Amino acid sequence: AQKVTQTQTSISVVEKTTVTMDCVYETRDSSYFLFWYKQTASGEIVFLIRQDSYKKENATVGHYSLNFQKPKSSIGLIITATQIEDSAVYFCAMSPDTNAYKVIFGKGTHLHVLP
Amino acid sequence: GGIITQTPKFLIGQEGQKLTLKCQQNFNHDTMYWYRQDSGKGLRLIYYSITENDLQKGDLSEGYDASREKKSSFSLTVTSAQKNEMAVFLCASSIVQSNTEVFFGKGTRLTVV
Numbered sequence: 001a002q003k004v005t006q007t008q009t010s011i012s013v014v015e016k017t018t019v020t021m022d023c024v025y026e027t028r029d030s031s032y033f034l035f036w037y038k039q040t041a042s043g044e045i046v047f048l049i050r051q052d053s054y055k056k057e058n059a060t061v062g063h064y065s066l067n068f069q070k071p072k073s074s075i076g077l078i079i080t081a082t083q084i085e086d087s088a089v090y091f092c093a094m095s096p097d098t099n100a101y102k103v104i105f106g107k108g109t110h111l112h113v114l115p
Numbered sequence: 116g117g118i119i120t121q122t123p124k125f126l127i128g129q130e131g132q133k134l135t136l137k138c139q140q141n142f143n144h145d146t147m148y149w150y151r152q153d154s155g156k157g158l159r160l161i162y163y164s165i166t167e168n169d170l171q172k173g174d175l176s177e178g179y180d181a182s183r184e185k186k187s188s189f190s191l192t193v194t195s196a197q198k199n200e201m202a203v204f205l206c207a208s209s210i211v212q213s214n215t216e217v218f219f220g221k222g223t224r225l226t227v228v
Contacts, residue, residue: 009155035216043203047216091157093217101146101165102173103217107157 002027004094006106013082014114020067021077021109023092031097034075036064039089039108048090051075079111087113117142119220121206126225130198136191136223138206147189148207148217151175158205164189165211193225200227 003026013019025034034051049061051068058066067076079086092106119140128134140147145166150158160173162181170181180192189206206220 006157037216037219043222045205045219047218050216100211101148101163101171102160103148104160105150105158107155 002029002094002096002102002104004092004104004106006092006109008109009107010110010112012112012114015082015084017082018078018080019082019111021079021090021092021111023075023077023106025073025075025092025094027073027094027096029096029098033095033097034066034068035093035095035103036066036075036077037091037093037105039091041088045091049077082111082113084113084115087111117144117218119206119208119218121204121220121223123223124221126223128193128196128225128227130196130227132193132196132227134193134196134225136193136204136206136225138189138191138220139187140189140206140208140218140220141187142208142210142218143186144208144218145186145211146209147183148209149173149179149181149189149191150205150207152203152205152222153201161191161204196225196227198227200225 032053036048039045065078089108091108095103148163149161159175161175164183167186182190203222207217209217
């Protein structure tokens with residue numbers, strides 16, 4: 001069975017620091033894609049960053065980067081120099097290559113960035 | 116760029132009522148999705164559609180029907196609203212590739228009284 005697990009329900013950090021949000025996944029597919037999305041207080045969900053399972057190098061976009069540890073089925077999201085506006089719920093998601101349409105989401109981690 | 120428009124934004128229904136949620140996208144995406152979001156439970160897939168007139172059940176399809184009569188629109192029907200049910204229904208779309216991101220609408224918040 002395919003599954004995405006985010007064990008941290010809520011994290012609080014002081015602004016300008018670095019935070020890591022954890023995500024582990026289960027799949028039998030040899031090829032798959034991992035995503036992180038952000039849901040703001042208004043409810044809007046936007047795509048942040050993606051990691052392809054066959055790529056060894058960690059993806060980076062702006063102040064978001066990933067810590068991909070394939071042997072551990074882990075894909076952590078790292079946010080450096082956090083800002084107040086980074087406060088949101090972050091969802092980890094997986095799309096197996098054999099069924100591209102079935103995007104599976106974790107339950108989300110609520111990040112609070114404090115002044 | 117494009118946009119996904121969901122109507123209505125808020126929906127209040129009575130127990131046992133049949134309720135329809137609508138979604139329109141102008142990305143020209145082939146694939147569209149309906150997700151349900153309950154507090155603390157993440158996003159659960161109800162139905163998805165690979166192309167016009169196609170329907171595929173997700174993990175949470177029981178109690179729902181869907182319709183994809185046009186490429187740009189995808190509607191979801193709650194066949195019999197459950198009392199005290201509260202959730203946000205999110206419509207989404209993507210192109211037909213597994214490595215591409217999903218774009219979301221702003222959601223319809225359902226309350227059943």
